[in-house]
Amino acid sequence: MTDRISAAQYVSAESLALPRATGAGFSDSAAFIHPDPGSTIIMISSLMPNYKRADLAFEQGEGVWLTASDGRRYLDFGAGIAVSSLGHGHPKLVKTIADQAAKVMHVSNLYRIPQAEKLADLLVKNSFADSVLFCNSGAEANEGMVKMIRRAQFENGHPERTRILCFDGAFHGRTLAMISATGNPAYQKGFGPVVEGFDHAPFNNTNTLRAAITPETAGIIVEPIQGESGIKPASEVFMKALRAVCDEHGIYLGFDEVQTGVGRTGKLFAHEWYGIKPDVISIAKGIGGGFPLGAVLATEELAKHLTPGSHGTTFGGNPLACAAGTTVLEEVLRPGFLEHVCAVGEAFDGMLRDVVKRSPGVFDDVRGMGLMRGLHCVPPVGEVMPLVTAAGLLTVGAGDNVLRLVPPLIVTEEDCQEACKKLIEAAEAYVAAHKKEQENVS
Numbered sequence: 116m117t118d119r120i121s122a123a124q125y126v127s128a129e130s131l132a133l134p135r136a137t138g139a140g141f142s143d144s145a146a147f148i149h150p151d152p153g154s155t156i157i158m159i160s161s162l163m164p165n166y167k168r169a170d171l172a173f174e175q176g177e178g179v180w181l182t183a184s185d186g187r188r189y190l191d192f193g194a195g196i197a198v199s200s201l202g203h204g205h206p207k208l209v210k211t212i213a214d215q216a217a218k219v220m221h222v223s224n225l226y227r228i229p230q231a232e233k234l235a236d237l238l239v240k241n242s243f244a245d246s247v248l249f250c251n252s253g254a255e256a257n258e259g260m261v262k263m264i265r266r267a268q269f270e271n272g273h274p275e276r277t278r279i280l281c282f283d284g285a286f287h288g289r290t291l292a293m294i295s296a297t298g299n300p301a302y303q304k305g306f307g308p309v310v311e312g313f314d315h316a317p318f319n320n321t322n323t324l325r326a327a328i329t330p331e332t333a334g335i336i337v338e339p340i341q342g343e344s345g346i347k348p349a350s351e352v353f354m355k356a357l358r359a360v361c362d363e364h365g366i367y368l369g370f371d372e373v374q375t376g377v378g379r380t381g382k383l384f385a386h387e388w389y390g391i392k393p394d395v396i397s398i399a400k401g402i403g404g405g406f407p408l409g410a411v412l413a414t415e416e417l418a419k420h421l422t423p424g425s426h427g428t429t430f431g432g433n434p435l436a437c438a439a440g441t442t443v444l445e446e447v448l449r450p451g452f453l454e455h456v457c458a459v460g461e462a463f464d465g466m467l468r469d470v471v472k473r474s475p476g477v478f479d480d481v482r483g484m485g486l487m488r489g490l491h492c493v494p495p496v497g498e499v500m501p502l503v504t505a506a507g508l509l510t511v512g513a514g515d516n517v518l519r520l521v522p523p524l525i526v527t528e529e530d531c532q533e534a535c536k537k538l539i540e541a542a543e544a545y546v547a548a549h550k551k552e553q554e555n556v557s
């Protein structure tokens with residue numbers, strides 16, 4: 116008999132660690148023995164199994180809080196991985212989206228799109244950039260950034276300059292080109308051949324930088340703070356060296372601000388902290404406040420080479436996404452908003468340092484800027500995070516054994532205090548559980 120299990124049953128079964136079976140034609144990772152012993156039913160979920168999901172579903176969001184289907188409330192310091200910049204259910208953003216949806220959601224880039232023009236004007240007015248290209252995600256924005264760099268070198272008489280220098284520990288997304296740019300074999304396994312044209316050098320190392328530039332280098336791409344690999348800020352010396360090296364060699368400097376951009380660190384863009392100007396940046400995540408939107412911001416020198424027909428995407432810059440992005444950006448640019456992010460971020464940093472002091476053996480370091488913080492864990496982060504969730508705080512794991520804390524930018528100091536209480540509660544639960552385990556052993 117063939118039967119299907121629903122996507123929801125699949126997640127529940129996985130979180131309960133029901134026994135798995137390998138049946139003919141079914142992979143071990145996607146197959147389950149049906150709880151009814153009479154019939155062995157082996158099925159893949161209707162949702163592909165590429166995400167490891169917690170058995171938690173949220174029905175309602177309000178500000179920095181999410182309510183799960185069982186009614187339990189969670190303080191959301193993950194913000195959909197640094198996306199929900201204005202929190203959940205922000206009245207202005209909800210109204211913008213509802214109003215725009217009722218007027219017109221989508222028209223093609225075959226026509227003028229006033230909502231995209233407005234958002235582009237606002238981004239240009241408030242950044243180094245002269246021109247903006249809209250798209251739908253971070254990886255797609257990075258692809259656009261790479262294409263723009265290559266095209267500009269080509270048009271400027273350097274067709275040999277095609278290679279992009281990236282850095283160890285980077286994360287630039289999951290498209291075929293971006294898993295090459297990321298360079299981490301874990302993201303590439305089984306997806307080869309990898310896309311050619313990306314080199315890697317040690318992050319934050321000015322000694323090895325110059326040797327990594329070749330006559331074929333077209334540009335450099337770097338995250339001002341490496342997010343996925345454990346909240347690692349670039350040093351000021353390194354960032355300034357990148358600018359200098361690009362100027363010396365006539366190559367372009369691109370920042371991947373997909374996670375750090377749109378106020379996350381307390382400046383509109385994280386590179387502003389370093390006192391240098393890029394040639395191009397990518398943004399996504401926070402700009403839509405939860406609505407999918409990405410963008411590439413560039414100087415005229417680069418942007419002018421994207422002539423009609425050279426690049427495009429059906430949904431990029433549609434009225435609904437750009438209306439949402441404009442409301443988010445107007446809020447972030449409202450007087451006092453970024454100062455609020457800086458002040459709460461600083462206070463949160465102090466509170467997290469106190470959490471470290473009070474949780475020896477569980478947390479031992481705090482990293483980051485503004486409202487992009489990481490707590491380094493002593494035990495595996497995968498063991499700590501479920502206890503943090505159980506305490507009612509949503510966070511995101513990151514590389515280097517780090518627990519990532521990237522709350523909505525509207526978070527208050529009181530919310531941060533509440534989050535820290537929950538972190539301490541989780542640390543105590545971890546210590547208690549391990550004490551019990553040791554007692555049972557001895």
Ligand SMILES: Cc1ncc(COP(=O)(O)O)c(C=O)c1O
Binds near residue numbers: 253255
């Ligand atoms: C720095 C950085 N670049 C690119 C991406 C990819 O963005 P997306 O998942 O929207 O494609 C991410 C996502 O986490 C990111 O953090």
